[in-house]
Amino acid sequence: MKRSITAIFILLVMPPSFAKPLLIEGNLDHWRPVTLNGETQYQPIMDMEQGVVLRAESVKSASGYEYSRTINLNKTPVLQWQWTAELTPYALAIDHQGIETKQNEFDERDAKGNDFVLRVVVSRKPMFAQAKSIHYVWSHSQPIESDWAIDDNNKVIVVSGDGQTTMKWQTLHRHIQKDWQRVFAENISDINSIMFMTDSDAIGGHAIGYYGDMRTLATKAMAKSEP
Structure with a gap:
């Protein structure tokens, strides 16, 4: 407990260039809704551990919220966020006897299976080129740190799942520049979009997850905030 208190204190006293809050206590004032297929329901609730968080429930839907402002990765290359899963995506199948079973x-x-209970997407959208994105996800079946391509411009990196306990809060740190170099073989200095989304439309299913606070950090701030 002592180390956790110290970590919070260090972040609070850092200059603004070292930490930039993006999503705090479920406040979506600087976020806009993005609908891809149906409406995932996002509801602020009180969590005993995290305070106010966003509960996301998807029923055959894919929608989220986007933060559309330029982030200088030379100053704050690390994205930190909290999340936890309750129900990973599943669909209901009915057999010839009318009995329902969960299919995951x-x-x-x-x-046809591009659904995730938790997804954070960082994007770079140049004015005269195609947008590219990294999708950080909670996977129900793929190992952590595995990656693959949705298409040439969208890459997935698994950061949670793989037998981890559901309904237990996680704090993630990702160095966006390093991950971008890894999956796109490109050096970048900024991004201009961050989105979070819970989706189950591809399988026509159901999923529930929770999103806590999100911020960008300098590498020094990340190193000092870790236990």
Whole structure:
């Protein structure tokens, strides 16, 4: 507990260039809704551990919220966020006797299975070129740190899942520049979009997850905030 208090204190006293809050206590004032297919329901609730968080429930839907402002990755290259899963995507199947069973054996790497209980997407949208994105996800079947391509401009990196406990809060740190170099083989200095989304439309299913606070950090701030 002592180390956790110290970490919070260090972040609070850092200059603004070292930490930039993006999503705090479920406040979506600087975020806009993005609908891809149906409406995932996002509701602020009180969590005993995290305070106010966003509960996301998707029923055959894919929608989220986007933060559309330029982030200088030379100053704050690290994205930090909290999340936890309750129900990973599943669909209901009815057999010839009318009995319903939950089906969650689908391939997330395939377009027909591209559903995730938790997804954070960082994007770079140049004025005269195609947008590119990294999708950080909680996977129900693929190992952590595995990655694959949705298409040439969208890459997935698994950061949670793989047998981890559901309904237990996680704090993630990702160095966006390093991840971008890894999946796109490009050096970038900024991004201009961050989105979070819970979706289950590809399988026509159901999923529930929770999103906590989100901020960008300098590498020094990340190193000092870790236990």
